[in-house]
Amino acid sequence: MGTYMMFAQRIENLTGSLVREILQVAQNPEIISFAGGLPAPEIMPLPDFSQAPTEIYQYGLSEGEPALRQIIAQQLKGIGLACEPGQVLVTSGSQQGIDLVAKLFVEPGTPVLVEAPTYLAATQVFRLFGAEFIECALDPQGISPEQLEQLIAEKRPAFAYLIPTFQNPTGFCYSEARRRDIAAILDEHGIPLVEDEPYRELNFTDIKHRPIAAQMKQAPWIYLGSFSKTTCPGLRIGYLACSPQLMPYFSRLKQATDLHSNRIAQWWLADFISNGAYLPHLQRLREYYAERCEAMEAALQRYFGTMASWHRPEGGLFFWLRLQQAIDTRMLLPEAIQMKVAFMPGEAFYANPVAKCGAMRLNFSRSTPEEIERGIKILARLVEQASETLAELAD
Secondary structure, eight states: OOOOOOOOGGGGGOOOOHHHHHHHHHTSTTSEEOSSOOOOGGGSOOOOOTTOOGGGGSOOOTTOOHHHHHHHHHHHHHTTOOOOGGGEEEEEHHHHHHHHHHHHHOOTTOEEEEEESOOHHHHHHHHHTTOEEEEEEEETTEEOHHHHHHHHHHHOOSEEEEOOSSOTTTOOOOOHHHHHHHHHHHHHHTOOEEEEOTTTTOBSSOOOOOOSGGGOSSSOEEEEEESTTTSOGGGOEEEEEEOGGGHHHHHHHHHHHHSSOOHHHHHHHHHHHHTTOHHHHHHHHHHHHHHHHHHHHHHHHHHHTTTEEOOOOSBSSEEEEEESSOOOGGGTHHHHHHTTEEOEEGGGGOSSOOSOOOEEEEEOSSSOHHHHHHHHHHHHHHHHHHHHHHHHHHO
16 A cells, blocks of 8 residues: 655745755865855864763753853844844754744745845745745845835735845845835834844954844844854854844744754853954954955956956855856856866846846855866856857857
């Protein structure tokens, strides 16, 4: 007798992650990978759990370790966000925060406003729960306040999901004026904000823009952060901070999801920050990534000068390369991997399907300057060949 299984209807919306699929290929040490957003392993701190108190090995609070919640709240106050420890929930990476947001707000047909392009793993989660995406165009200063106002009037989204600081995939950083205008619009219409800032600390030029949530006075807000990019992703420690009225819901959702996040990792992280080691480490990290960002900028100028445009990021981990021709960069990926280079096709970062967007996301944190030089040269050759083929077909 065969096995009978009845899955939830939302499983029809379940999609894979192109990043994860490419990363499986990019694990080959012979491949120069610009694909993932992986921190450089050689500059990660090495956690030492030998001094962890024995009680930390027991079950703990769903909201997280009090010492770490206190530290996170202090950090958020430092960037202008009015936040007490009771408004902080420690999560298993900021990705879990996105999942909890989806569980709280999204059901089939729920309109969700996102940037175009945006973080593909967020749309993967929202799509699973049935979201319908409203895309708002993005430029180096941020999303358009005028378009935001229009989309809210037409579609009334359940919330806006934004990545204003060193955005993934573009590396853009919203201007202070855009942040202020967006906060005012969301306040006026009572639209909740989900502000995702995993790259804020990877700042090369000392930008100190306040979070959009810090400038909101009425509408609810959720602020997501992570220590994956500044310490070790394998620890899976992120956090969710929110307006006080939302915390009871997130606490219960967390209880129903995994009881609590890794207590040993939380203990180590709180100690790493409080003993004064974190800030010097962060400064070394910024200098290290700034050097690689500069190397990629120089390589792009040498090999893509007439074929593409880009905005040099002032922090984060990515360049967003816009080709002069509308090439479907997904078609370039197999040949690039054959030539031992991996990248992320731009098409993957749009919530609603697009064809031939002619963009690539390039990560610079994991490669040496020499690898960056070789890899960009190979990609430029592939783009040049594809452009010549398109020109021949057009004749």
